[in-house]
Amino acid sequence: MKKRLAMNPILFTATMFCLSWALLVIMRSSDNDISFSILTNRYGRENLVSAKPGEYMTGEIITGEFMAREDNLGIVSLRLDTDHVIDADKVILRLKEKGKNDWYYENRYRITKLANTSRFPFGFPVIHNSRGKIFRFEVEIIRGAPGNALQLNTDYPVYTAHYKFYKNELMKSPIKFAAFLAKKVAYYFSNPRTLTSTFGVLLIPLLLWAVVRTFYRKLRVAHIAVFLVLYLTVYEALYIVKLSETIILLITGAVLIPFSYLKLKSGTSFIFAFAYLVFMSLLFFAGDEHAIQAVAIWAYAFLILGLFQSYWELRPKR
């Protein structure tokens, strides 16, 4: 009986790997979700009818077309680069069904500063019977001058369409709910960038673990845990586009367990902080701006950890 339950280690590792991968993909993708009850479709550069690289001057227009895949279309999000905008400015969004003369919706939006990777959501009254219809949207820049203008970020997805699903309708029909869940999961697993980055996050330490175990068999699990956590921070800095507060809290929390188990002192935290600061300085010469920002965050987190440990170590003993 026992033998039957015992699992092949390779099969076990593969199962755990797949589960962890799925979990990571869902965690990463859900970070970009507006809301759980909203379904999203992504569109690339090829779905733009008119767009250009560089700054958008007064009166210039970005146009896109897409076929709505669901009912209740309510938001179109466009990836705008606001890095060169000195003050908040306004744009006009126009939306209509292709072939119709009148615009279904037209409104002014105040564009605020966005992180480079964020998309600006243009909301409008929900179009209930949108499914199957082709929509055309225009975003007109009201004011733009050289050195003070919006730009279009053409990273995939350039724009997304969002459809609202009503909670009470989903709860009434299990079939509808299952279909919604299937679409949601399919959406989560349809971004190649997320799939590859999360796959790498898990695969690389697995390989490293195998290599280290081959040559050095006396490693304690806690050592590996510290290594893994540090690896994750560096990997995240180099490859993951968006770092979230949740990821930072999870990793910082994960660090505390092996730290307390191995009774590591403030010196270790400060050494890690130092290593991140050195890494940050080197990255500057490599010109990797995203990684510089991410590594500095970890240096800061370890400095705080070290300071708390120092206080604990130096506190007057009763």
Add this chain to the structure above:
Amino acid sequence: MKKHFFPLIILCIVSFAPFLWGYGLHAFQFMGSGDFLSVINAQKYFNSVFYVFEQNVLAGADLSFLGGHFVPLFVFYWFFSLCKLSPFIITLLFLSFIIFVSQISMYCFLTYVFERKIQFRPPYVSVLSLFGALLYGFSPYIIGLISPGHVLLLVAYAFFPLILKTFDQLITDNTFNFRYWFYLFLLFMACASSFANVGSPAGIMIALAAYSVLSHVFAGIGWKRLVSRFTLTGVTVYLSNAWWMTPYFLAIRKTIALNEASGGIPGGFGEAAVKASVANILFGRAEYLIHIVAQFNKYMNMPMTAIFSVFAVLFGLSVILLRKNKYFLLLVGMLLFGIYITKTDQLPFYEPYKFLYEHVRVLQIFRRPVSKFYWMPLFFYFTVLTVGVGYILDILKKRMKIVGTILVGVMMAAASYWVVLFVKTPLLTPFNIPEYYYSSADVLAGEHARRIAVLPSTFGFQPAFNETIQNYYGIDFLWYIWPYSVIYPDSSSYSPALFFKPLAAALLSDVRDNTSLCETARRLNISHIVVRQDLSAAAKVEDKPEDLIRILNAHPDIVSRKPFGAGGKPGFTLFTLKPECRSSLVQLSGDDSAGITYRMESPVQIKITVTHVSKPVRLEYLTNFTKLWGLLPAKLHISPYRYLYRKTPFYDYHSPVYSYANQWELSPNILKQNLSSDQYTVNSDGSVNADLTLYYLPQLTYYAGALLTVSILLGSFVYILFKHKGKKDT
């Protein structure tokens, strides 16, 4: 003292670095940029400093915060004006003064830290302090704030190291030392110009609060002492600035109506510190202007960032080496706290801050925390770095002295490079005001101008001028030149949403629609309209000047037009409204038989005589409405100070008119009810005459506050003098 002589001489010399911006530009009279402008009309500035209300700004506004500009800004300009120096030179001197004080202050703090606070004695203390002082004096915070014109915030920045040193002495001493308290009083008083931006003293108090907490944590100073002395320090901030803070806080809720842009943060929490990430703070580029303004490209160059990279490594190394030094850990704690409070919504751990920022309204006074707090991480970063380098040198002196000397040399070279970069980055624009602005003032005086509407609207932003006329973008100088109230009809505005704005926007609509301007002009007390044509092509304007001029040229309510310009280029066109469209600042309406005369004694006091009031009339006073204006009898029987906590006569009859201005309902009965019998006279026909005074009540608190500050200042001075003499005698 001898060992400090040479470093102090160097600091003194490099303080004059801003003069190298002005090399060959002495033909210019003024300098400015963004929110800062050389003082153009000292007399007018003088008035604005001593009165809490200004009639000639935006249809009347409470400017009590300008009282804070008295020290050191006004005193500085006033003193050097006596020496016949131009505002251009005085501005450069003022910037040099800020840099000088920053450096000396930092130098004193660092020597204090080396001599009193840490448990090792590094070599080259004076050189190390010189290094730290140079970094602080030419830090990216200074660079980042001068260009947008937030120069006055730098006064508090300059004095902060001395404030912290004195505060540390105050909380460290077991017995309360009055001398330290008095020093703090003087230092806070010297920061008044900075404190006029209320985020500045609040920022300093937050820093001192954090320092107190960490002093308890790492230095073991008792809570009781910390709380009492910190509270006393907070009270000292008020006492040392009571002359302007008292009227400011009294009037703030009633007079300053903030709109979305000028209150809170336009764009919300997420926009408060777009570039203030941890890395950018450590690389000295947290201010987002540094990223988008072309002139900063030269400043934030490769060598500069490389220097910051080296600093980051040295900082990390110092933390490892000095991890058991409690005072060093306190400084590191302050640095981390400074980063946290500066970075706003940047990762990591921002959620608690976001929660507080969105729910504790007082935190929103910081608007963009990076401009109010960035000095804090930089100050503690440079301090930690200097102390860390000191420790490394202390280690190296035993074995590798030559390496230590090279390290000192490299650090000094880096600091010198900062000075060079500062010189190469001119941050204020030199300019002259075209002559036609002055000649038009004479024309306006000849035509007995009242209030002037300036078009086109610039969306509440500062005007940017045509470069062929003058290369200036910043706070408008019209207020200094024309002795009349100037209003801007900004429909969407970056300036506070004062009550007159909707009506001013209606005036602009009247012009656009080519309809009669008279009624709106009368209500706004407008006598002239100016259409500026000297703005830059890139300036944001709601209407094209030529369109407005075309309409006004043919408008039936305009009686004359006068174009002004220079060198064949149009400057602006001055349109005079016909006499029927004019009104008076103080007027009666509702009964033509009643008479009124008035005389403006000061911006806060108007003497009024009403005669032959026989039926209900309205006394209209066409400035922005506030209940802080009191209509008092000319002969007062009680002290006017009583009206600060009780209703003034006619209080219940005071209400808004024309949606923005003040009016009091008057009638023979109301006058008799609110005045005693010797304060009015009754004519033979039963009508009533009365001598009244319109008074802006917060002005009284200005006098009370000034008395409080001056008496504490003199009292403390005398006390210390006598104590010193007593000590000498014994």
